[in-house]
Amino acid sequence: MVQCRICGGPVEEFIDFGRQPVSDSLVTPEAAGSEFFFRLAAGVCTECTMVQLIEEVPREKMFHEDYPYRSAGSVVMREHFEKYSNQLLGSELTGDAPFVVEIGSNDGTMLKTIGRAGVRHLGVDPSAQVAEFAKEQGVRVRTDFFQEASAREIAEADGPADVIFSANTVSHIAYIGSVFRGVDALLGPDGIFVIEDRYLGSIIAQNAFDQIYDEHFYLFSVTSVQAMARRYGFELADVQPLSVHGGSMRYTIARPGRRTVSAAVTEHVEHEREAGLARTETYHRFAEHARDSCRDLVRLLTELREQGRSVVGYGATAKSATVLNHCGIGPDLVPFICDNTPAKHGRLAPGAHIPVRPSEEFSRPYPDYALLLAWNHAEEIMAKEREFRAAGGKWILYVPDVHLV
Numbered sequence: 532m533v534q535c536r537i538c539g540g541p542v543e544e545f546i547d548f549g550r551q552p553v554s555d556s557l558v559t560p561e562a563a564g565s566e567f568f569f570r571l572a573a574g575v576c577t578e579c580t581m582v583q584l585i586e587e588v589p590r591e592k593m594f595h596e597d598y599p600y601r602s603a604g605s606v607v608m609r610e611h612f613e614k615y616s617n618q619l620l621g622s623e624l625t626g627d628a629p630f631v632v633e634i635g636s637n638d639g640t641m642l643k644t645i646g647r648a649g650v651r652h653l654g655v656d657p658s659a660q661v662a663e664f665a666k667e668q669g670v671r672v673r674t675d676f677f678q679e680a681s682a683r684e685i686a687e688a689d690g691p692a693d694v695i696f697s698a699n700t701v702s703h704i705a706y707i708g709s710v711f712r713g714v715d716a717l718l719g720p721d722g723i724f725v726i727e728d729r730y731l732g733s734i735i736a737q738n739a740f741d742q743i744y745d746e747h748f749y750l751f752s753v754t755s756v757q758a759m760a761r762r763y764g765f766e767l768a769d770v771q772p773l774s775v776h777g778g779s780m781r782y783t784i785a786r787p788g789r790r791t792v793s794a795a796v797t798e799h800v801e802h803e804r805e806a807g808l809a810r811t812e813t814y815h816r817f818a819e820h821a822r823d824s825c826r827d828l829v830r831l832l833t834e835l836r837e838q839g840r841s842v843v844g845y846g847a848t849a850k851s852a853t854v855l856n857h858c859g860i861g862p863d864l865v866p867f868i869c870d871n872t873p874a875k876h877g878r879l880a881p882g883a884h885i886p887v888r889p890s891e892e893f894s895r896p897y898p899d900y901a902l903l904l905a906w907n908h909a910e911e912i913m914a915k916e917r918e919f920r921a922a923g924g925k926w927i928l929y930v931p932d933v934h935l936v
Contacts (some may be wrong), residue, residue: 533574533585534704537759540578543586545814546743547572551732552881553592554744554849559877569593571853573743573750579758580809582731582750584743587705590657590676593746607911609640612698613773616644616841619694623723624650629693632685632717633708635700636675646670646704647776653685660874678706682713693767698727699776701869711763724765724784726750727755730788732803733778735813738931739907741823742777752808753780753799760784769793775932777907820932825858827933832902841898842927844868845912846905847875847887854904854929855883857863862886865902869893896916900935902927909936 533542558566562746572585624631629650633642634652637659645652646669655674656662659914661829675681688690695714698920704710714724729751734742742750753883768790769783783790808814835842844851847870854860862885870876871890878887893901897919903909913926913936920926928935 535576535579535581536707537581538576538581540573540576542576542583542585543811544572544574545811546740546818547734548743548853550727551745551856552852553588554746554852554881555593557847557875557878557887557904558650558881558884560886561877562878566881568882569613569745569854570720571744571857575811576755577811579711579755579762580752581755581759582752582814584705584745584748587739588745589702591686593703599769601671605908605911607775607908611773612641613644619696620645620648620650622699623694624819628695629691630691631696634694634695634697634869635703636665636672637661639668640671641696641698642670643668651689655681655685667855677708677713679705679712679716680716686717690724693719693722695722695724697725699729699779701726702728702751703746705748707749707759708763709862711759711842712764715764715789718786720786721789722785723768723790726782727773727775728777728782729776730778731773731781731807732806733780734809735806735817737777738817738820739777740817741930743851744850744853746849751780751782752803753782753796754803754808756782756784757796757800757813759874764777764871767794770795770799775907803881823855824932828854828927829860829864831927831933832860835900836864840865840900842900842902843893844880844885844902844904845893845916845926846870846903846908847872847880850882852881855880855885860885867892867903877912891934897922897924899923900925900927906930 534730550568552566569586573583631652633654636656642654655677659674662674665672705755729742730749731750739799755831758765765784765885766787772779773779784862844865847868861883867886867888869890870887875887876889906928
């Protein structure tokens with residue numbers, strides 16, 4: 532049996548999506564078929580309850596120079612990070628020459644506000660292209676993976692950090708022990724380590740099975756993050772639910788005894804116990820629901836094709852790789868996918884080889900149906916594409932189940 536990467540306990544596998552490509556490895560038509568594949572399966576530790584992948588994809592294959600994701604591509608995410616930046620500027624970053632480090636700083640959307648306020652900062656991101664974009668926005672970036680060695684070098688050069696922040700990144704890092712040792716070396720005595728990530732409770736409740744993909748090595752709950760923090764000599768001091776990405780959680784971690792532990796931590800741990808997040812049968816039931824959704828989605832798309840209806844994908848997201856490849860959805864069912872990220876245009880969705888085109892082509896002309904692969908941005912996208920509905924178009928969603936909007 533696989534051992535937990537956090538506590539060493541036994542991991543019980545509950546879902547297997549089979550052979551999958553690296554989720555963000557959009558390829559050129561000439562390179563189609565050259566993708567790296569691995570077995571995408573997930574399990575839950577029966578001791579610390581951490582949900583994790585069974586196989587690890589080498590980090591260099593996921594986070595490289597051509598990594599296409601941009602935080603600034605979503606108005607919701609831009610506003611979200613600006614709001615939290617201002618919150619930190621009014622609370623944790625008010626002392627003498629404060630210093631903040633962001634793990635996985637991407638295009639600098641989070642740190643841009645902090646930098647403009649004149650606060651010392653450093654983003655750490657291994658993807659050269661997004662790092663260069665961030666630098667053009669005035670953000671200071673180290674193009675590197677955050678781990679113990681790089682954190683010690685940062686501490687030696689810049690001194691201790693008042694805040695180490697990371698959004699949708701720490702869960703990607705299988706070698707998490709090195710990350711916490713790095714945080715230990717870099718974080719000031721009264722500093723905080725803040726993690727934002729997709730919330731396991733929401734994933735289970737919504738049947739959001741496509742949140743399982745190569746980059747999401749871990750799926751965090753309050754219970755598992757609390758155990759993880761303790762294991763590495765820290766304390767989970769506070770949690771705050773967030774609406775972004777279909778349901779996330781903000782975890783505030785500190786050195787033991789340095790912060791008063793919020794009642795919200797205990798409340799969420801108890802809620803997770805009641806919701807069955809510590810029971811393996813919960814995850815096997817989730818897997819069955821996922822299989823039902825995949826079957827129903829393929830059935831619907833096949834019926835629409837047979838009826839001569841046009842279908843277009845919307846959002847060439849990383850998580851869509853799980854759905855498209857596991858369900859065997861290719862250009863025969865979804866001829867192309869519209870996306871607003873220029874770096875993705877002219878490329879093919881990994882494994883499925885569905886062409887990715889600019890969002891402007893969505894209305895040339897509108898299709899009869901649109902498969903919303905970026906369902907976690909449904910409100911923002913549907914507001915932007917309201918004319919699609921006015922023209923009689925219908926959205927296809929598969930979370931929590933297959934339905935039309």
